[in-house]
Structures are given as C-alpha cells and as structure tokens.
Amino acid sequence: MHPIETESYRIMRSRADFDRFEPLTRAVVERVVHTTADPSWTGEVVADEAALRQGRDALLAGAPLITDVRMAASGITAREVRVGLDFPGVADAAASEELTRSAAGMRLAAAEHPRGAVWAIGNAPTALTELLRLAENGELEPALIVGVPVGFVGAVDSKAALRRSGLPAVSTLTERGGAAIAAAAINALLYWAEPGGNR
DSSP states (O other), X not given: OOHHHHHHXXXXXXXXXXXXXXXXXXXXXXXXXXXXXXXXXXXXEEEOXXXXXXXXXXXXXXXXXXXXXXHHHHTOOSSOOEEGGGSTTHHHHHHHHTOOHHHHHHHHHHHHOOBSOEEEEOSOHHHHHHHHHHHHTTSOBOSEXXXXXXXXXXXXXXXXXXXXXXXXXXXXXXXXXXXXXXXXXXXXXXXXXXXXXOO
8 A cells, every 4th residue: 555545534534433334344434435525424334244245245255346437437447337228229229118228228227137246336326326227137146236426316316225225235315425435335345355355
C-alpha cells in the first residue's frame, strides 16, 4: 500500500468505527468510505458476510463480472468486466420490449450468464429491478448482486426489493449509491486479504 493510502486509512479509521463489522463487510464499508471521504457511509451499506464470501470466491474463481454502466467498469481494473449496455442488440431489445437500455442490457447479459455471475449495479434502478424479475422467474442465479443504484426515482425501492428477495447482495439504504460505490465494493472483494496473508 502506498504511504498516502496508508495515511488515508489511518485518518479514516480515527473518524469512524469499523470494528463492529465482520471482516469482508468491513473491507467493503472501508473501501466505500475511503472512496468517498465520507464516514457517514458506515450507516448506509447493508451486506451479509456469507454473501460477500460467496461473491468473492466466485470472482477469484473467474466468474463473469457484469456492470450496468461503463463508469462502474472503469473503476474495476483487476479483472475483466462486461457492461450490460455493450451487449449486442441492447437498443433493439429496449425498443421492442419497452425497457430502458440498462434493463435491456441486464436481460441480454443474464441470457448469456444465467448462473454464478457477479453483478454490480451502480447507476440504473431499472437494471436492478430487471435482475430481480429474472431471478424471481428462475432465469437468474447470481453469485452476488452489488445493488447500489443512485437516484430519487426507483433507487430506494429497488434496493429494498433486493434485500427482501433473499438473494446474496450488497445494497445501500437511501437514494445514495453510484458507479463509484459499486466499483468500490467489488474492489474490496478482489483485494481483501485473508487473515494470515492469503488473498
């Protein structure tokens, strides 16, 4: 870790209590707080330790990683990411099915990766809602959904629905979220080191 990052984490830990979190949850929350320089995120992130471990194991085993937007993908540099909006036929699917492009991208991505992928949704509530619909219909079995879309319309409801679904997930409680938060959560899983030094 670079000395600047080390000092940043020291300051961050002096301003917020992370000790109450389980290890992987702590890694995610710390990465989000570090990304935003905002300790209030400690009360915003909702995660289940077992779900995080399942997602991390899937990522380290090479499971597909799919985001809703390029901005989220650009924040994840440790491995290949596919972007829902970039799947062929998104515009046509959105028009013919009366979906947003983000939702259409999720539908096309899920058709190609129905089992075991990790999904990171940071921008579009409609993308998360579509993933939940697919899962409810038995068309999607994710290893993990990082569902942190941002916005005043649909974001809170879609994240609450994600928590109710019982799917392995990370979410945020309020309208806050975004591509940087989604990327931070994924990066936390990719870079976390097991106690004893195993990554």
